[in-house]
Amino acid sequence: MKDRNIIYRSEIYVYDQDRPLPAVVRNYTEEDFDDLIQIQSECFPPPFPSELWWNKEQLKNHVTLFPEGALCIEVNGELAGSLTGLITDFDPEHPNHTWEEVTDNGYIRNHNPNGNTLYIVDISVRPKYRKLGLGKIMMQSMYHVVIQKGLDRLLGGGRMPGYHKKADEMSASEYLQAVVKGELKDPVITFLLRCGRMPIGVVENYLEDEESCGYAALMEWKNPFK
Structure with missing residues (x-):
């Protein structure tokens, strides 16, 4: 399969009980950075240290080094969550690693386009949207990336x-x-x-x-x- 950058966009409906709401899964961009950091603050409130939320340098690396692995979901036009991944070379015979090692502490400078595994760095969904199944929808969208790029697996x-x-x-x-x-x-x-x-x-x-x-x-x- 010819490799190319995916510009991912999928329009769907999600359900708040019996009420359908329009939603879009797409790649996040620099215009979304403030919203993405706000989502982190809602997902990881104090006493979680704010310095561990995404910063703009990390997010810039996500959309620059592996934009296909930078997905978000909007509900009714509001950014509701994000899912971030990178490609690594995983050896099932030597599975031990830390999050810091495999994700470069969230900066993904170790993203390896020739690797065999899409590795999940982070998934975050705004608390008020957590009963709509958004996390599962984003995960399934990342499975599409695994298939399109011919990788062996998604792992995290x-x-x-x-x-x-x-x-x-x-x-x-x-x-x-x-x-x-x-x-x-x-x-x-x-x-x-x-x-x-x-x-x-x-x-x-x-x-x-x-x-x-x-x-x-x-x-x-x-x-x-x-």
Whole structure:
């Protein structure tokens, strides 16, 4: 397949209960930066440190180095969420890594156009829009990018924010299996399962994340055409 930059735009309807609302999934651009930072502030309010929200240098790199991996969704003309990815070369035999390492701390200067894996850097949805299924819609849109670019998979580390409540009773791997079996629910892992992502293991020291006790579940979606 001939490689080219995707200018992604998909017009759809999302449902607020029984009420359809017009929505658009598209690539985000420099004109969206202020809104994207505002979304981060709503998704990660204090005491989350504001210096860890997106900054304009990071966002500039996203739209410059890999614009195909910079997606956002509008609902009724308002920016409601974003999903950011980069391409990396992933070796399933050596899965351990940290978020900082694989995403260049969100700056994606290590984006590798010749890699085999689209790696999810971040997904954010404004709290007031979180019952509309926007995260799943954006994730499915990123699957289109995986297919168009002929990559092997989409991959990312999923936080396990419910794990700290069970850490005294089970290992992180056992917690993940309990969520997969439906014995437990986890707000992030359950969401990723609903998006079609499959767990391939647990990595430790992925993020400084007390709720997940530093663990993350590696969650994969394989390109069905490969």
